Amino acid sequence: MSRPILKKISLVGLLGLMIRRDLLLAVRRRADVLTTLIFFIIVASLFPLAIGSEMGTLRTIAPGVVWVAALLASMLSLGRMFSADYLDGTLEQMMLAPQSLSTIVLAKIFAHWVVSGLPLVIIAPILGLQFDMSAQALWVLIFSLLLGTPILSMVGAVGAALTLGLRGGGALVSLLVLPLCIPVLIFGAGAVEAVASGSSVSSHLALLGALLLAALTLSPWVTALALRISME
């Protein structure tokens, strides 16, 4: 038999294949997507109800509340990032495929963000209106979430990979990941608060951007390593 050549597909081809796969799966299981979104809406809406309709207070707490709600909502879907693939054996097939596991992981993270992070970014301004946020603050909120939620997915992927196959992994992954997400929360909420206090927004957003780039370089690689350890 002639020696078969290594069948690598292009980076873009592999990303496209895996993103299409995960998005198709998400479309077929819409309930999962809606859970995250509705959780976000409910948590953020509880605060005005509990605290009362004093506009000044609401405006002050708004950035923090929306960001904390987004953080908690993104934890909900982390458990599913790899566990379904692990349980039905598709994950081991991905690891045995002659393709880069880091690239596959990156595609899965991106698809996860599209399904669970992007809807939060889109719905956030409507929630912001409940808190009487100014138009400028809403724009900054959207932008900070746009930079920040992918980081949550990337840090979460590492946690999800490490807790794969463990009993009660769902709660554990939140305990593991939430502390690591504190910088994202500080700079994300900080950017929106800066609008209200009139200080510079760009420094907060620049730091968020730097965190995003750092996560983008490290997370797929670390997650792939963690997956290999978890599969043993």
Add this chain to the structure above:
Amino acid sequence: MLDISNLTCSRGDHLLFSDLSFSLSIGELLQVQGVNGSGKTSLLRTLCGLMTPTAGEIRWRGQSTSEMGDEFHAEMIYVGHLNGLKDELSALENLRISAGLAGHKTDDKQITVALHRMGLRGREALPIKFLSEGQRRRVTLARLLLSGAPLWVLDEPLTALDVTAVELMQELIGEHLVNDGMAVYTTHQPLQVAGVTTRCLALS
């Protein structure tokens, strides 16, 4: 082609097997035998590279498989206990993805032909969750037809299969061996491939 030398494998503190050595050449069929818990699955998973051996080496074409990585994975196909199919996707979609991951340029016609051969005519577009356990196994085994990999590693391939499907599997393995392939498998059911003497490896 495939050379295993002094392979030792343990799970936690429990030693599964030690100092295992064998080799497999083109056209050969190896059945791994042993009672439940004797380490058959661990051996096959170690072979694939999903588990790291405690000691020993696995060589493919003279090269260590752990160093080869993807180059080795391109030449093997593994069918495990788990089917590796997504319930929400159809057989066609599942196979399209696994062919894509394997790096094959497979069109839907080839996949359909493979599914028909596995006796799944008319089930191509049905989500996997509507198929029976045996039919799911058939979809998984259709991957073998689409892959050109010389090394087949099959962990209990006959689970849930009916008599005709078992016969079909024997036929497929026979064809694969004739086409310069080789296979390692575990099974608790008798599997006879015409014209081939099955070598046995007993784990105690």
